[in-house]
Amino acid sequence: MIAKTMYGLEDVLADELKGIGAAKITKSNRAVYFEGNKETLYRANIQLHTALKILIPLATFDAKNEVQLYNMVKEVEWDKYISTSDTVAVDGVVNSTKFNHSKFVSLKVKDAVVDQFRDKYNRRPSVDASNPTLRIHIHIDETTCTLSIDSSGESLHKRGYRNEQGTAPINEVLAAGMILLAGWKGDCHFIDPMCGSGTIVIEAAMIAYGIPPGIFRKGFAFENWNDFDPEIFNHLMDSDEYYKEFEHQIIGSDISAQTLRIALMNTKSASLHKKIELKASPFNELEPPEGKCMVITNPPYGERLKPHQLNNLYKSIGDTLKKIYSKNQTDAWIISSNTDALKRIGLRPSKKIKLINGKLECGFYQFKLYSGSKKSKYQKQFDGDTADKGKLL
Numbered sequence: 595m596i597a598k599t600m601y602g603l604e605d606v607l608a609d610e611l612k613g614i615g616a617a618k619i620t621k622s623n624r625a626v627y628f629e630g631n632k633e634t635l636y637r638a639n640i641q642l643h644t645a646l647k648i649l650i651p652l653a654t655f656d657a658k659n660e661v662q663l664y665n666m667v668k669e670v671e672w673d674k675y676i677s678t679s680d681t682v683a684v685d686g687v688v689n690s691t692k693f694n695h696s697k698f699v700s701l702k703v704k705d706a707v708v709d710q711f712r713d714k715y716n717r718r719p720s721v722d723a724s725n726p727t728l729r730i731h732i733h734i735d736e737t738t739c740t741l742s743i744d745s746s747g748e749s750l751h752k753r754g755y756r757n758e759q760g761t762a763p764i765n766e767v768l769a770a771g772m773i774l775l776a777g778w779k780g781d782c783h784f785i786d787p788m789c790g791s792g793t794i795v796i797e798a799a800m801i802a803y804g805i806p807p808g809i810f811r812k813g814f815a816f817e818n819w820n821d822f823d824p825e826i827f828n829h830l831m832d833s834d835e836y837y838k839e840f841e842h843q844i845i846g847s848d849i850s851a852q853t854l855r856i857a858l859m860n861t862k863s864a865s866l867h868k869k870i871e872l873k874a875s876p877f878n879e880l881e882p883p884e885g886k887c888m889v890i891t892n893p894p895y896g897e898r899l900k901p902h903q904l905n906n907l908y909k910s911i912g913d914t915l916k917k918i919y920s921k922n923q924t925d926a927w928i929i930s931s932n933t934d935a936l937k938r939i940g941l942r943p944s945k946k947i948k949l950i951n952g953k954l955e956c957g958f959y960q961f962k963l964y965s966g967s968k969k970s971k972y973q974k975q976f977d978g979d980t981a982d983k984g985k986l987l
């Protein structure tokens with residue numbers, strides 16, 4: 595099977611797969627390959643925080659044009675998976691100079707599937723784009739085609755708890771990935787002081803309390819398959835094997851009271867409103883709880899702010915971390931696409947990880963704050979980020 599993910603999250607996804615008992619785990623680019631049975635497949639969809647989709651590859655072949663693609667897709671015995679009374683949909687991702695349009699490629703794949711049935715049975719399955727019996731996925735990398743069936747349906751980042759969103763919500767899979775990359779395991783307080791619609795704190799709470807992210811979903815594509823096993827699925831959905839105790843505080847705060855109302859609605863729809871404290875406050879006025887804290891935040895990147903306002907904001911983030919958060923051994927992580935603004939924080943990052951948020955290349959920077967550390971250490975401006983592309987420093 596293939597678990598698809600986002601750039602930079604392959605390691606944490608591989609760890610998660612190990613945790614659900616997957617075998618033969620191999621990391622690739624934005625994907626992790628693994629083996630397992632039907633239960634592993636259902637678990638992957640229900641339990642993984644950092645997977646976008648779980649695919650089952652049926653065939654990998656070389657095709658240089660649409661005719662070759664059509665012929666190869668027709669080789670698969672599609673009546674093992676569907677009958678003429680079922681429905682299909684095809685999604686495509688194309689990165690090739692030989693094939694330009696993913697829509698056209700998807701159409702060709704669909705033609706090959708339905709033509710096979712017409713040739714054999716004189717009848718064909720119809721197309722249902724929203725809730726088909728079988729969702730087929732074609733991925734073309736230059737001339738290498740991977741034909742898979744999609745067990746997830748809608749991308750797994752759509753957990754089902756987000757009804758409302760703020761101005762620039764972060765993808766749920768990226769938020770969970772950041773928390774796992776930061777190494778937070780629920781062993782101290784967690785704060786997102788610029789929480790917007792609450793994505794990072796909700797993902798943190800799910801990790802802390804062991805709540806499987808798939809539990810809120812309306813459904814998964816594999817529920818429509820002819821080999822769907824409701825007994826295994828219902829057992830996994832109803833099981834309480836996942837849940838954990840958590841003894842610290844999770845705090846989301848934002849300067850905008852309006853945005854916090856959205857965060858509150860989202861925490862309620864995830865049934866986490868009693869587990870997450872929401873506070874309307876600018877970061878520099880937020881009082882952290884006593885004891886060790888993990889701060890993970892996604893400040894504005896500057897699309898709506900003037901450069902001097904953005905620089906002041908990042909400078910004030912650094913000042914607040916130094917002044918308030920170094921008292922209680924805080925591990926602070928900040929994601930931003932604006933590396934110039936990140937320099938205004940004025941602290942030397944101990945780690946820089948490259949991630950991609952939407953289409954924006956971002957730095958996810960760690961700042962370790964210890965009490966008693968020499969002030970001068972923090973006052974050193976760090977000198978740029980030229981050497982950090984994609985690796986841990």
Ligand SMILES: C[S@@+](CC[C@H](N)C(=O)[O-])C[C@H]1O[C@@H](n2cnc3c(N)ncnc32)[C@H](O)[C@@H]1O
Pocket residue numbers: 760761762763764787788789790791792793794847848849850853875876877878892893894895907
């Ligand atoms: C990019 S958004 C965060 C989005 C959030 N991660 C989500 O998933 O919805 C940045 C947030 O920072 C907040 N913000 C800006 N300046 C702030 C400040 N000084 N103190 C606290 N929050 C601030 C904004 O109101 C906005 O909600």
